[in-house]
Amino acid sequence: MKFTPSAPMTFSTGGRLTAILLVLLALWNPSLPLKKAPLDCIILLDESTSMAQEFINAGWRKAVQATADLSADSHFSLIRFGADSAIEIDTVTTKQLQAIFGKQPSPPRTIAINPNLTDIEQSLRRAFLQLNQEENSLILLISDGVETSGTLSKVLPLISEFPTKFYWLRPPRPSSMSRPRILSLAVPNRTLSGQAPPITFELQGDSGLQAMITADLDGSPFFNKKIRFSDTSSLSVTAQLPTLAPGIHLLSTRIRWGEEPDSFSTSRHAVIQTLGPARVLYIGRKPTTSPVVGDLKRGGWPVHALDPAHFRAGLLESTDTIIIDDLPVESLPENAWQQIREAVTRQGKGLLLLGGPHAFGGGGYRGSTLEELLPLISESRIPLPRAAVMFLLDKSGSMGRDAVPAGRSRMTIARQAVQEAVKLLQPEDETGLIVFDTTPTTLLPLATHPDLPEWIDRKFRLQPHGGTRLLPALETAVQSLGKAESKQRIILLISDGYIEKKKDLAPVASLLKEQGIDLVALILGESPDMSPLEQLTRINAGRLLPISEVIQLPSLVHEELLKRRTAIRLGETLPEVKERADFLFGASLPWPPLDGYAVTRAKPDAHIHLVSRDGDPLLASHFAGLGKVVALPAGLDQWAPRWQRWNQWGRLLGGLVEWTSGNRNDKELAVNWRITTAGVKLTIDALEGQPPGWNTSESFDLVIQDPGGRATSLKARLMAPGRFHALFSPQVAGLYHLFINRNGQHHHSGFFYQPVYEQEALDKHPEALESAVTKGIVIPWDPGTPLKAGNGQWKQAGSRFILLLLALFTYLSTLVMEREFLTAPRCLKKITEWKNKS
């Protein structure tokens, strides 16, 4: 190619013109045609109660499908909202979105939101905070658009400030015939047991519309009626409630028409608290003959009495007070105790524990699930002295006979009796075991045997044979016990054989007396003459027990050892009032004495109402979780015969049952509640002292249990004398239980939370959004059309940048090339000159 002056000129002009053209294009800033711009896409999903789940799920699926057409490196976020909002998906690419959520029928819902209000303003603000403004963006709102909180119109103008397109997918409007409604439900919030009060519905519907109104109480239908709306669009219907048992009842009413499915907008609920005698579940060994059961029934209390074998958890549901009467822990399986614990601590049922020889220490309560519930620990305040117990077991041939009707040998039953008896002993107690026929054999010398139960279980096997001679065995046992360190010394004799004559036993008798040994003799079957042995057992605190039914042996051994080795005080005890309670009317009356009681000590939070002269608790209470627990270590049966004959017995028994009841509301507390947009406002009025005055404590603790059983603690603050306020934000509609347990005061009531503002929203129009649609700020989205990003003027920086870069490159290239073209002839000339010189 030959360089001519015109060539560089054409080139440089062309280069400059190209640069000018590119700068002009940059000034115009068009979008790039060949590549889909990445998007910042946010879906705002309205999950408030007024939105139908089917529509939410369908809207979500359509939105996910629509994102398949977007650029693969677009970012996607999902914000679910109601009264509050949660970022459920935080910035994933559309590719990831399709892979993870493309085939899921519903949106992920891992974060709880409160569906009882609709706050579109806050969710939109959250979306703006979430947007990456470096990218094109779009927001898709899936909502009915009716706000019940916040002011959307405040934030809508901001859309034009952002380079985003705002789409709105709304559910179809209801048909022209408006849905019938239950406008109100008039129902007493408190009734008395046995009453059947009326309820009144106020209904609204279009003229000519036919509907069915139904009502159920605690899930059981009791009323249904076909109605037809006449000229007046509102209608009043009255129904009679069934007779109400004491407790908290949930009344649900619904209006149905056509094929319309049940929804929150077609139902109304109310809670009725029925006051009346507590419903009692009695679990004891003598459900038919117990004076407690008989007298409660005579007093008008509904009592369900059963023995432990017939207990089932379902009975707890319709119970206000559970009475456990002198039962050892082993009489119910562990899961039954756990069910009782749940009923008391989480459902607020009352527990009245009546003691006796088989309860507390004697019932193996120490460390048990039951003891966790009680205000008392099954242990004396003063430790018991150590004991030395020698088991003297007959292994003669007659012990091999089968016991009728047990089908086991006497020896096997005797072994079982020893096995259970050792459970009552403390590890530091001394124990020994001598077996005998005609001669005694010491299987275990007297010593501390911490692993004794295990030893008996694994190694204690005997083959009965031979005759019976008691005297040598007794002498051996007495000799062993004579060397014992423990002060309390017991021989526990189990035999079915021949007993020597009185004169032969005389030396042993003097030794027993001298060494302070109690002989407890359990004699199986008919013995020809027991008088010699009877003489021995009269020494000290011994006892002779002829046993006709061999099967009774383990329990009698247990009982005898229990009396001696657990903290039981036998003998007359006069109760003294220590701390007053509502039902303890008898502060000024002399209380009848008790014949005995299990010695226990109080837990730190226990209220001790009655004590013995030694200061041992005789009646104690506390709250275990939500339920009140009252314990009487003496019980109300064999150790309290004079209480049963007392002229105040009826008041005492009824007072105990009512005071413990989970359905009891102390008159010192009154609770009112009101649904507001901020939540449920609780007002508590509280009294204290005698005579009653306003309670002026700084705050009040209360517990609210939601329909799922979760408990939330709240603090109500003092506003005026006796007046406390608290605010609670329910998350779901349903029956809420409210408990206050404070200084012995108890309150349990219920309220039904339903999102009334969301219900009212169904009648409203989404004015703010409809207005924004008219102005073109918001675009109604038809799921069949693609979603496009915003194209605000300053959002196309990508195109300008590239065009300007090209312009710069073109201009610089032109300059370089231009310089090269212009200087080349001069260079050639210099080279030619150099060549010529050389």
Next chain:
Amino acid sequence: MDRADPPWRLRALIVSLMLATLSGMSWTRPDGHRATVWFDDSLSMNTVEPAGARWSLAAARLASFLGREGITHADIRSLNHPDRQLQLDGNQWNDLGARLAPWFRPGKREIDGKLPPLPLPPGEHWLVTDGANPLLVSWVAKAGLKQIIQVGEATENSAVTGLGLRRSLSSPRRLEGVIRVMNSGRQVVDRKLVLKHDKRQLEHWELSIPPGNTISRGFMLPADSMGHITATLLPPGADPLPSDDQLELDLKASEWIVKISLVGNCPPALDAALAALPGITLAMGDGDLLVTCSSRRPDNRKAPVLWFPPMTSTLTPEGPLTWSSSSIGIDWPILDTRWLRTSAENSSSGDAQSLLSAGLHPLILQHGNNPPLLEVRLDMGAVGLIEQPAYPLLIAGLLEYAIKRAVLDPVETVHRDPLESRIEPIRLDWSESRAIHHGQSKDATSFSAWLLALTLGLLLYDIVRATSFQHRRGTRKATK
């Protein structure tokens, strides 16, 4: 030194302009730097530090910062009251304190505890605060602020946080009150609490309040007290925030006592029940409520009326008892038809609205609403009814429904959010504040367009200059 070749200076300028546009450089007019300043006007900004009130220290520091940062226009907005706003320019920085002073005058302030909603509008945002509001920590983290001016060191404060009154249980002619005092500081505080009725001192207490605790004190007043009840912590100025050392309750005697005019021969049980209700006084002439047992329906009423028309013959109503939904809000007692007697004569209800009915038989009717007339078609002397505990409750409910306020147990309170009296500043971590991008501002957009336009102009000049240079060069060669 050789001078640069003029065409190359032009080319360098064009390239520089292109690079400047590519870098996204924005335009800041030397005479047009604006900022929105969020000025905290919560109660704690009235705290008096050794050098002065927090708000005035903050105003002085803000003025200095505005000048130093070259801000020419400032939009000063209240952090807590959306309606408060000041538009100031550079000449008014010295007056900033005086202009902000009205925001901090003593008086009742309505604060809903909400901070300005995020995101903030596009532009540069500053915050001036003492940092005593714990909610600011998360707000600052998201607000994308350019500047935070924080003032205040004091931590100790005690405040009167509540004053409430209620009729006494033991004596209905007396009011029982409670005052709550809080110590939001870190040390035990000893203060004297004085209670005044108008200017007369009623009671005083010497208090020792542990840190973080609230204690309450009770008092009594006659139920007919009127005027202002004031609870004040003394000595004044013992803590750095005197504004919260006092609460005042405006007492209107009418809140506590209802004057009733009784007309006609009412059943003795009704008279007795009215007399037994706390807060009721029987008045001659006009009262808050007219209770009439005359046979003539009272018209031209000035006050609400409870009308118990006399009955010549009565019967036990049949059908379920139903309170209408419009009666909701009153804790009506549970009634039983067996206790009730109603008129055996059928009389028209007209356009009256039924409040209580037995089946279709109206027992209590409401005529009109302004003021209402409640016609009670129940024999208020019926033995079965007057023996019931529900009897006085029914009358109290009717009174409350008629006069639309609590009669049995009115409660008056004034209180202060304990959070407002917390003055201990929290250091706001500004470095964590996430800048909220609002994209390039429109100013910046137009600036880049201007740069491009200038580049375009220079390119056109360059092409003209280059073409003419080539042309001259070609002419010179041709001449040679």
